[in-house]
Amino acid sequence: MNQQKKILQAMNETGMIPVFNHSDIEVAKSVLKSAYEAGVRVFEFTNREANAFEVFKALKIYSESFEGLYLGIGTIFTVKDAQQFLFAGADFIVSPALIPEVIHYCNMKSVLWVPGCATISEVFQAKTFGAQLVKAFPGNLLGAGFVKAVKSVMPDLNIMPTGGVEPTSENLSTWFDAGVFCVGMGSQLFEKQVISSGQYQVLEEKISATLTLIQKIRS
Structure with a gap:
């Protein structure tokens, strides 16, 4: 099985990809560790802070100690950014939009890329x-109805909604009932108060409970 298939399999098995960014490398490390210990195996760091590349580089080195963990980079708009982060060891690339030149570059490098799409x-x-895999973004605006519509005409397509996905039984059930492959979850999972006060045990428990909830909904 090639690397791309392995990452997709890990995404599907856990059913949830945390989406996170922070300018403090120690905070980012602690969050990654909490997520891994809760059962996460695919983690998306996003290119949103001015020092995101420095943080990612350090995070990638740190992540090598977690067996079976894939660390990707999100919010990629240019080939230059894709190049830079792949050089730093990113396992996959996620974009908020459909960007042909980034796609062609990733295809050339045989790297998994996930584009953001909002229309058929x-x-x-x-x-x-x-x-x-396609990212339905922004998920809260598109809704589960969009996923259902896409799946009705392209049933074999794998879809991951990101943006506004909530770690509740009601919200997750709506998405998985619509046929999503997995979900991306950011601010709803990483409450600012929990992160800023360093309550990483609380965070780990929340992520673990969310993963358990997803398994329960799917079964």
Whole structure:
């Protein structure tokens, strides 16, 4: 099984990819460790802070001690950014939009890329480029109805909603009932208060409970 298939399998098995960014490397390390110990095996750090590249580089080195963990980079808009983060060891690339030049570059490098799509036209284009997973973004605006509509015409497509996905039984059930492959979860999972006060045990318990909830919904 190639690397891309392994990452997809890990995404599907856990059902949830945490989406996180922070300018403090020690905070980022603690969050990554909490997520891993809670059962996360695919983690997306996002390129949103001015020092995101420095933090990611350090985080990637730190992540090597966690067996079976895949660390990707999100919020990638340019080939230059994709190049830089892949050089630093990113396992996969996530974009908020459908960006052909980034896609062609990742295809050339045989790297898993996940584009953000918000219309059937974009989803179809992504599929034509060879997308193995599409990010429905922003999820809270598109809703589960969008996923159902896409799946009705492209049933074999893997979809991951990101943005506004909540760690509640009601919200997660709506998404998984619509047929999502996995979900991306950011601010709803990482409460600012919990992070700023360093309550990493609380965070670990919340992530673990969310993963358990997903398994329960799926079964």
